[in-house]
Amino acid sequence: MSSRPTSSSLLFSELLSPALMGKLERMELVSRKVFKGRMKGEKRSKRKGQSVEFADFRNYVPGDDLRFIDWNLYARLDKLFLKLFMEEEDLHFYCLLDASDSMDFGEPNKLLYAKQLAAALGYIGLCRSDRVKIEALSSSAGSVAPTLRGRHSLPKMLGYLRSIEAGENVSLLSGTKSFSLRNSGKGIVVLISDLMDKEGYQNALRYLMAQKMDVYVIQVLSSEEIDPDVKGDLKLVDVEDGGFAEISASQALLKRYQKMLSTFIAEAKSFCGKRNIVYLMANTETPVDELVTHYLARRGLVR
Amino acid sequence: MDLGSFFTNSLTTGQWVLMGLIPPAIFALYFLKMRRQSYLVPSTYLWHRAIEDLNVNSLWQRLRSSLLLFLQILLVLLIILACLRPGWQGVELTGERFIFLVDNSASMGATDLDKNRLEVAKKKVTELIDQMKPGDRGMVISFSDLAHIDQTFTDSRGELKRSLETIELTNRPTDIQEAVKMAAGLTNPGTVREKEGRREFEITEAVPATMYIMSDGNFPEIEELATNYLNEIYVPIGTTNVKNVGILAFNAIQSFEKGGDVELFSRVQNFADETVNTTAALYLNDRLVDASELELTSNERTTLNFGIDANQIDTERTHHLKLVLDYPDNFMLDNTAYAVLNPPNFKRVLLVTPGNEPLTAALGTEAIEKQYLLTVQKPSVLPTAEGAPLSAAQKEYVLSDESGEYDLIIYDQCSPLTLPQANTLFIGSRPPGEEWQFEHVVLPVITDVTDSHPVMNLLTLDNLRIVDANTVTAEMGGQVLIDSVHGPLAQIGPRERFEDLVLGFSITYQEDGRELANTDWPLRYSFPLFIQNSIEYLTGLQREELNFVTRTGQSLLLSPILGESHLIVESPSGKKTELSRLGQGFFLFSNTDEIGIYQRHNPESNKNGWESDQSFAVNLFYENESDLAVQNAITLNHRDLKGKEAYQTTRRELWKWILLAGLAVLVLEWILFNRRL
Incomplete structure (x- = not known):
């Protein structure tokens, strides 16, 4: 683990490979809800607007722009109707990264994996002129993440991702709380975390739900967690809080651990399912591009 | 349990x-x-x-x-x-002291068990040693006809096992007597008292010991042994039906009566319970010269005779003879027997006489000429007085006397100044010194002849007429050979390592240049017999192993060939032993452990320029050793000791x-x- 690249030494290509970029350029982020955007973008908005896509008719009231009157209809019915078009707006895409010490673990590294995932999703958004905001969970608003738009912002996004370092040991709850307070915009929020919070992840997700956001949870787990390779009598030390658990590795104990893990995952899945949150468990062994192009596409996050 | x-x-x-x-x-x-x-x-x-x-x-x-x-x-x-x-x-080892008697005689080399019987015995003793409790003490004695203490009492099992390992097989016969005596003696060496100040401490007190006898039981009964405090346990090693055919005797005799042909006698026995067909092959100097088919039923014994023609024998050389039974049995030691044919060992006899026709005639027989080198000298070769100038002949006599060249010197009607370095026969003359005294008698009547003495063997001297005679008195004590009414007429007496035979009367006497008879003895058969007996006896020929064949473990008297004082004997395996002469001028060789042909070398031969290449053969001719069937019981002090199977006493260890x-x-x-x- 000591040989893993530190954040600052990461190359951009390690976060986002050119091959993957090629695939991502053809994709787009999909929201299951239609939100009001702030700027003109490529997403349909609730607002009617000036896109080419027809939306509705309404009666003319004085003061309306004459350019939108449907003259054909006027000729047929001799009444003035105003043609309404769908407004195409930008999508708010938030990506919340859990940068606690527990994420900085595993081979391949969970945090790096999360960053790669965020970079891939963020790049899709950038390509589609969405409002992309990638943020590490933190209790304070001290490090405000940039809001990015357009493909030219890619280096900026990667630069920010690169600057994220493990050690932000905030609970999921306080992290999401702080995020929710600062970002009121509607949109997609993807939480990338291992959900290993001793206080529980449920309240944190409830906060996100309250924002009426389209919430996605990607739980990143390393193979060390899924199938721990422990032998003998050990004192397991928590990298986050230094707490320890003394175990004597035995087949029974390992079975019990596996059971606990699957229960934990099942709980998270059912919790999310009840609240219309899309949950995805990601093993760090699964390559990022496969995860994005297959799993997330199937879950409907990307298209 | x-x-x-x-x-x-x-x-x-x-x-x-x-x-x-x-x-x-x-x-x-x-x-x-x-x-x-x-x-x-x-x-x-x-x-x-x-x-x-x-x-x-x-x-x-x-x-x-x-x-x-x-x-x-x-x-x-x-x-x-x-x-x-x-x-x-586990039969608990009783007592606290153990004596392990391990038989290492020839029969223990039988291969009916495992590698051989000795190895099995060693293994069983090792098992017994393993059973010893801490503090128990053990002793290891190996025995054949000799007993050897390989390890005195010790409580170290390691040392006991180490010394057990050093026991090696011998070719010797079995005699347990010495071993039992030794064990009894070492167990309770009497009441030893040590004085310290005025008080006496008893150092040892009688402690019982257990004696394990590891043997095949083929030895004579033991009787009259003080084995108090000894608890004997006999562990038989071996099986009862063992395949073995053995040679029990083999000898070669060159008979000059038959023109030098060699006759070979051997005895072969089958000790197994089944009929055996085999071939006996005779080798002369490692060359096959004769062979014979044999069929022996169970326990049958037969004699085998061979003959070798005289023209195959060079009498100047030593010939080695070997008889081999071609039968792969459990005991190969007795399948080969050895014998030797040595060139005649000439004894040197000096006769100093002014002239004695009957005597020279008696010494001139063919039988004597074949075995003796006779030198005849006149009395003038004897130095006449102490310090007197010596003639050339006298000088030669003194020299040969000092070097001990002669085995026997016969002084007829004369006497030297000093007794020579040889056995002597005085005829009608008194030896010098005060040891022998003569008293003149006339016409003595012989009353008795000591025919138990080899010299007088088979002699009758009845009605022997003697004119002038002397009674012979030996001051230092001698043995009377011929007794008369007046006193002994002939005596034999010891002197250092020699013997002197003094005959009180002469056979002939010189008068006016003529030789006249003093007795009618030369006319009787007994005279040449007496001469032959006395020179055979005095030259040591009678006591010598004439056939040069002996058995392992037995000592052998070897006579010097040229009066040498040292002798080197080389064993079949090349081991050399240097021997010094004992009294009577013999060498005693007792190192007969190996089977085969022993070569004797004279270290002084270079000086004399005549290399003697005489040999002798050592064989295993013991019926006890060849009969391999193990005895289920032995007799000790009139008590029968039943063999105890070793497994009963063996503790089976689980550790x-x-x-x-x-x-x-x-x-x-x-x-x-x-x-x-």
Whole structure:
């Protein structure tokens, strides 16, 4: 683990490979809800607007722009109707990264994996002129993440991702709380975390739900967690809080651990399912591009 | 089963305390978790939940999960059990002292058991040694016809086993007597008292000992032995039906009566219970010269005679003869027998006489000429007075006398100034010095002849007429050979390593240049017989092993060929022994351990320019050794000792198996540890 690249030494290509970029350029982020955007973008908005896509008719009231009157209809019915078009707006895409010490673990590294995932999703958004905001969970608003738009912002996004370092040991709850307070915009929020919070992840997700956001949870787990390779009598030390658990590795104990893990995952899945949150468990062994192009596409996050 | 005999304590109390501390120590170490390794995990969240259930469980629950601990405890318990040395069917070794008599005679080399019987005996003794309790003491004695203490009493099992290993097979016969005597003597060496100041301490007191006799039982009965305090146990080694055909006798005689043909006699016996067909092959100087087919039924004994033509024998040389039975049995030692044909060993005899026709005639027979080199001199060769100038002949006489060149000097009607370095026969003259006294008698009547003496063997001197005679008195004590009414007429007396025979009357006497008879003895048969007997006796020919064949373990008298004072004997394996002359001018050779042909060398031969290449053969001609059937009982002090099968006395030890089980546990533990079963 000591040989893993530190954040600052990461190359951009390690976060986002050119091959993957090629695939991502053809994709787009999909929201299951239609939100009001702030700027003109490529997403349909609730607002009617000036896109080419027809939306509705309404009666003319004085003061309306004459350019939108449907003259054909006027000729047929001799009444003035105003043609309404769908407004195409930008999508708010938030990506919340859990940068606690527990994420900085595993081979391949969970945090790096999360960053790669965020970079891939963020790049899709950038390509589609969405409002992309990638943020590490933190209790304070001290490090405000940039809001990015357009493909030219890619280096900026990667630069920010690169600057994220493990050690932000905030609970999921306080992290999401702080995020929710600062970002009121509607949109997609993807939480990338291992959900290993001793206080529980449920309240944190409830906060996100309250924002009426389209919430996605990607739980990143390393193979060390899924199938721990422990032998003998050990004192397991928590990298986050230094707490320890003394175990004597035995087949029974390992079975019990596996059971606990699957229960934990099942709980998270059912919790999310009840609240219309899309949950995805990601093993760090699964390559990022496969995860994005297959799993997330199937879950409907990307298209 | 008696638990006391099932276990044998092999540790001291202190060691047991240490051993007992090990299991609690393992428990303690386990629960103190002294050696728990730190291991970083991303989160103990799930782990805590996983062990939550286990933690609330009982101690037993906790132990169940730690198979490794159990295996360790099991291993230690097994080791402890092994230290108790459990065993069964062990006849407890009684007494505290053990004497192990190990037979290493020739018959123990029989291959009917394992490698040979001796190895089996050693193995059984090793097993017995292993049974000894701490503090018990043992002694190892090996015996053939000689007994050898390989190890005196010691409580070190290691030393006992080491000395046991040094016991080697010999080719000797068996005689347990000496070994038993030795064992009895060493067990209770009488009441030894040591004075310290005025008080006396008894150092030893009679302590009973157990004596194990490891043998095939083929030895003569032992009688009249003080074996008090000895508890004898006879362990027979061997089987009853052993395949063996052996040569029990083999000899070669060159008969000059038959023109120098050699006759060979041998005796062969089949000791097995089945009929045996074999071939006996005769080798002369390693060249096959004759062979004979043999069919021997069970325990049949037969004689085999061979003949070798005179023209194949060069009388100047030594010939080696070998008889080989071509039959692969369990005992190969007695399948080969050796014999030698030596060139005649000429004895040197000097006759100093003014002239004695009957005597020279008696010495001139063919039989004597074949074995003796006779030199005749006039009395003038004898120095006349002390310090007088010597003539050339006299000088030669003095020189030959000093070098001991002659085996016998006959002084007829003359006497030297000093007695020579040789045996002497004085005829009608008194030896110098005061030892011998003469008293003149006339016409003595012979009353008695000591025919028990070899010189007078088969002689009758009845009605012998003698004119002038002297009674002979030997001051230092001699043996009377011829007695008369006046007193002894002939005596034989010892002198240093020589013997002097003094005859009180002369055969002839010189008068006016003529030779006249003093007795009518030369006209009788007894005269040449007497001459032959006396020179045979006085030259030592009678006591010599004429056939040059002996048996292992028996000593041999070798006579000097050229008056040499040292002799080197080379054994068949090339081992050289230097011998010095004993009294009577013989060499005693007792190192006859090896079977085969021994070569004798004269270290002074270069000086004399005549290399003697005489040989002699040593064979195993013991019926006791060749008869390999093991005796189920032996007789000791008129008591029959039944053989005890060794397995009854052998304690079957379990500790090796327990240790193996311990090893298996260790391996299992290792596998478990690595596989996280």
